[in-house]
Amino acid sequence: MSLFWLVIRQLAEIEAMAATKKVITREEWEKRLNDVRIRKEDMNKLVMNFLVTEGYVEAAEKFRMESGTEPDIDLATITDRMAVKKAVQNGNVEDAIEKVNDLNPEILDTNPQLFFHLQQQRLIELIRNGKVEEALEFAQEELAPRGEENQSFLDELERTVALLAFEDVANCPVGDLLDISQRLKTASEVNAAILTSQSHEKDPKLPSLLKMLIWAQNQLDEKASYPRINDLSTAMLEDSAV
Amino acid sequence: MSESNGNSRRRNVEDQDLGLYFLEACKGREMKEREKEKVKEEEEEEEEPPRELNTINSSGGFVVVSTDKLSVKYTNVNLHGHDVGVIQANKPAPTKRLIYYFEIHVKDAGVKGQIAIGFTSETFKMRRQPGWEANSCGYHGDDGLLYRGHGKGEAFGPTYTSGDVVGAGINYAAQEFFFTKNGQVVGSVSKDMKGPLFPTIAVHSQNEEVHVNFGQKPFTFDLKEFEAQERMKQQLKIEEISVPPNVSYGIVRSYLLHYGYEDTLNSFDVASKSTVPPIYIAQESGIDEQEITYALNHRKTLRQLIRKGNLDVAFGKLREWYPQIVEDNTSATCFLLHCQHFIELVRVGALEEAVRYGRIELSSFYDLPVFKDLVQDCVALLAYERPLESSVGYLLKDSQREVVADTVNAMILSTNPNMKESKHCLQSYLERLLRQLTACCLERRALNGEQGEAFQLQRLLSSSRRG
Numbered sequence: 001m002s003l004f005w006l007v008i009r010q011l012a013e014i015e016a017m018a019a020t021k022k023v024i025t026r027e028e029w030e031k032r033l034n035d036v037r038i039r040k041e042d043m044n045k046l047v048m049n050f051l052v053t054e055g056y057v058e059a060a061e062k063f064r065m066e067s068g069t070e071p072d073i074d075l076a077t078i079t080d081r082m083a084v085k086k087a088v089q090n091g092n093v094e095d096a097i098e099k100v101n102d103l104n105p106e107i108l109d110t111n112p113q114l115f116f117h118l119q120q121q122r123l124i125e126l127i128r129n130g131k132v133e134e135a136l137e138f139a140q141e142e143l144a145p146r147g148e149e150n151q152s153f154l155d156e157l158e159r160t161v162a163l164l165a166f167e168d169v170a171n172c173p174v175g176d177l178l179d180i181s182q183r184l185k186t187a188s189e190v191n192a193a194i195l196t197s198q199s200h201e202k203d204p205k206l207p208s209l210l211k212m213l214i215w216a217q218n219q220l221d222e223k224a225s226y227p228r229i230n231d232l233s234t235a236m237l238e239d240s241a242v
Numbered sequence: 243m244s245e246s247n248g249n250s251r252r253r254n255v256e257d258q259d260l261g262l263y264f265l266e267a268c269k270g271r272e273m274k275e276r277e278k279e280k281v282k283e284e285e286e287e288e289e290e291p292p293r294e295l296n297t298i299n300s301s302g303g304f305v306v307v308s309t310d311k312l313s314v315k316y317t318n319v320n321l322h323g324h325d326v327g328v329i330q331a332n333k334p335a336p337t338k339r340l341i342y343y344f345e346i347h348v349k350d351a352g353v354k355g356q357i358a359i360g361f362t363s364e365t366f367k368m369r370r371q372p373g374w375e376a377n378s379c380g381y382h383g384d385d386g387l388l389y390r391g392h393g394k395g396e397a398f399g400p401t402y403t404s405g406d407v408v409g410a411g412i413n414y415a416a417q418e419f420f421f422t423k424n425g426q427v428v429g430s431v432s433k434d435m436k437g438p439l440f441p442t443i444a445v446h447s448q449n450e451e452v453h454v455n456f457g458q459k460p461f462t463f464d465l466k467e468f469e470a471q472e473r474m475k476q477q478l479k480i481e482e483i484s485v486p487p488n489v490s491y492g493i494v495r496s497y498l499l500h501y502g503y504e505d506t507l508n509s510f511d512v513a514s515k516s517t518v519p520p521i522y523i524a525q526e527s528g529i530d531e532q533e534i535t536y537a538l539n540h541r542k543t544l545r546q547l548i549r550k551g552n553l554d555v556a557f558g559k560l561r562e563w564y565p566q567i568v569e570d571n572t573s574a575t576c577f578l579l580h581c582q583h584f585i586e587l588v589r590v591g592a593l594e595e596a597v598r599y600g601r602i603e604l605s606s607f608y609d610l611p612v613f614k615d616l617v618q619d620c621v622a623l624l625a626y627e628r629p630l631e632s633s634v635g636y637l638l639k640d641s642q643r644e645v646v647a648d649t650v651n652a653m654i655l656s657t658n659p660n661m662k663e664s665k666h667c668l669q670s671y672l673e674r675l676l677r678q679l680t681a682c683c684l685e686r687r688a689l690n691g692e693q694g695e696a697f698q699l700q701r702l703l704s705s706s707r708r709g
Contacts, residue, residue: 022689029681032684032685033674033677036677036680036681036684038673038676038680039700040641040645040648041644043670043672043673045703046672047498047672049703050490050494051494051506051510056509056513056514058509058512058513059506059507059510061509062506062509063503063506065505066503066505066506066542066549067501068644204490205702206493206494207485207489207490208480208481209675209676209679210485210489210675211480211481211483211484211485212480212679213678213682214483214485215483216679216682216686217678217682219686220682220686220689223689224685224689226685229674229675232486232489232675233492233493235671235674235675235678237678
């Protein structure tokens, strides 16, 4: 095929692509937005789901009274769940393990990875508090046998014990283990496991819907230009660049 | 009604009476729901799936179709490429779903095993193998190749023969055809054909016999599981997108502010400050707090009064705090408040008082088109011994009180001199985002020829718990 024809064909393709992209004016789009019917009770449900999943038990209670929305889980279980989460966040891992077992012993029985991470967190807390001997004993008796069962556990154990090798732990290569974020990570893992054991979704629906909004806009971008919401926190419609 | 009253109402409507927005929300609520269901039913009706083979346009003479129109046998001796025994389903594959799928069972591979399964367009030449001609696609048993639009196949999967169960499907989300053999996915190819597509099978050598299953019997392939996986794939893609960490907190908080759920808000704020790490929303979010913090306590009080059915007191407070809202007795807001008062009287059984109240406050709305339906429904409450079970029972539900409370809430927000856009008193940030989401999904599907599953926010919200 000659170069000339190639160019012609390419031009035709570009033209076709441009022609297929539909332009929706702001006026038209706003009309569509107005035609959408969002039920108040659905929004209330979404908010309740967020409060419940994120563990805002008092707010959920108040919201039930103020809006008449029923929570999708027994509110009493939130208090227990948050107590476990808080215990891990504050470094009281032993206490947290006890509380989880009070709630439902199956949670740790059926979830070796979670149990290992809690024990690992316990080891980290011992090291943080300078209890070197206790830490070593705990690592050898409780953690090492589990590491033998699972290579990834062993790697994590070795990484954690490495904390003992440094005088200035805060600036050592594995110092991130002592960071608050490590506690938060473990805490949210327990939190998710408890929610799952209560047959509840471990994440609230609202963030997923926000992601879905971004996804849907990106998908639609391929075929149409229309006013977008670029900043979720302002929910402002912005005219497209075309 | 006096002349001046009528004038003021008209002026009000010209000024875009914000209360009308909510009138729309409650007027014939139930009726709308019913309509919606009807539309859904119609949609399903329109999408009648294939149930049998089309014996009318099949390649006559080469094949025999059984009386149940579900199996086909090649009875001729094939001589060339234009005497294929092709047969389509009686209907095209439905498109308004995630996946369409059907299966064949090869009862007898005949002399050469030249069986094919696939999809063809309506105008397909009924003497050729699916895949050999334009606008057709087929997975062939004798060579395991996939044919798409011309006589040369591409490497695809295993061959198939007597005793095998082979399936063909359309994945509308991925815009792909896929094929299965004995319950396992063989592969998929992009679906580049437009318009209605007919499930199609072909036999092309003596004694070849094939049974087709359009879903009247359980499939060998686990379609439910496949669908679940496809949904999960899409979900994972969506979950990969990142959003700013505290944006959800901000949206929830602004929602509580917007609707005046002050007690919830206070608990929420106290709790989010004690979380580790604490969440400081105000600084990082772009939410214009001033707009929605306005008159928070008044809005909360009025919401509580209305939710408790205490309309008398609510009216009194409004007259005291925001006389401008209730000044015009013919506004949509006053109308909704009067209706609700009437409803509350019916609820507690004070029927005589309700009649008296209705005569004074509601009768004047009777011949105004925008208000008529709701007035009629309200008055109809009197006609039933058990109004809750009647067709107008929706008025006695909590959601009706909520609409009235939301109306008053919006009207108070609109008295804020710093409110930038009147839309902002009507819709919370959350609502604006959900509207955008819904509109995008609807538009995308419309541009895609209405293929795939319809977007339903409600279904997402009530979607099963992930265990």
